Amino acid sequence: MAEDPSKCIKEFRAELPRVNEDVLGAVRDWKNVQIAVDEDTLWLKGFTAEQAESPEIRQMLDFVLYELRDGLLFKKEALVPTKKMRTALLWSPIHKALPLTFPASNQNYFGIEEKVQVRLKPGIEEHPAAALLSILSEIKESIPAQPDFKLEKIEWTVINDKALFLGIPLLSLPGKTYWEKDGHLLPAGYDFEFKNLSSLLRQQYNKESDKWLLWSEDGTCLPIKKEDLRPMSVSSFRLTEKTREWI
Template identity: 70%
Template sequence: MAENSSDNIKEFWAEIPRSDEDYLGSIRDWKNVHIATDDETIWLKGFTDEQASASELHQLPNFLLYELRDGLLFKKEALVPSKKMRTALLWVPIDKALRLTFPASNQNYFGISEKVSVRLKESDEEHSVIALISKIEDIKVSIAALPKFRLEKIEWTVIGDKVLFLGTPLLSLPGKTYWTKDGHLVPSGLNFEFKNLSTFLQQKYNKESDGWLLWDENGNYLAIKKEDFRPLSVSSFRLTEKSREWN
């Protein structure tokens, strides 16, 4: 009788404390991965063999990876199981569970007795760019051809069908560039209408100074935590591109 090839397919599970949930932003774009919560633990499953070995995964704090065999969870190369597979969990795709969205309104209240409409205007001042947003489809061929030393100082994260690169010197890729001010990422050629507003915005929306506020031309912002970024490499970009094929 022929051997069932499905028996040789490894199924990987992982767990991470709920207190470290923010660090999962670095793998949010692995759309084939599903997550569920159970008390103080976040469970993950659906990793490919390549993802299970990726540095992005093993750099997560307090992260434990298991191989599922016959309903039991084994640590890598272990002969004795660590625990039983958890049941009755509600699984959700990781990109849906950790979705990033722009606010519906650009009216922001700062606790200073009035509402302030955030507007960006054209600026004649020159600023060094530090970030770049590109469409994945527009750059996937170019990224694979770049030498390693060009990528070493760049971090990146995925926003929908686009990629945000952070670091200098910026890559020579098509896209929209940004400069930084007080923890904001502002489109090149623009500045806040009221320049002293940037400090109030940080106090309201980034009190812990643990991320960036990414602005568009219409005065809408997207808060991105620093943990969402990872070092750029051809392999990490390829993993993301492969995971997009699952949707």
């Protein structure tokens, strides 16, 4: 009886011009994928069927995905092979072959000039909020109405015209919420593009864990020294308001 082709496990190969190597950052954390260099071409293998159909793959320019059958490469749904697969390639895990780099950026966020350029992407997991960034003018009437037992669990600091609150549970105030990961404060609904990036960034930029790293959706970051945070109270907030009036 002939074998049902639909039950065969497909084996994939892909090629990409070496000059377009940067696009592989989107799949660098796929540890099942391996990569090899053949002059001006990058070859990849090890994709699962789900990965082969993923948005990360479909969005890559000049990325050609093949099915490997008996040493021949077939484009999707093609009956005739395009070429033979090269042999004797030196394969390496993609997450080891493509080192992470942190290029400098001169973008400005809350007055900070030197940045780490990192990409955030919408996340699929929900996380409890650990920080809140509010505009001072929008909350000045609400703070005195907060009960003391809620305020005493909160630390805070001022960033230009905004107040950053940390603590659980957070105050019921308007503003932007963040969740915590390895000392990073990430916007609610977002995560790092690469899963292992948070620990690498902590080792490089917050080794002593003496700061909070506050991230925006565009990948810029503001370090907040933990020693600059102070216990939240109505008197502390009012004193800050008075000080700002004198400046």
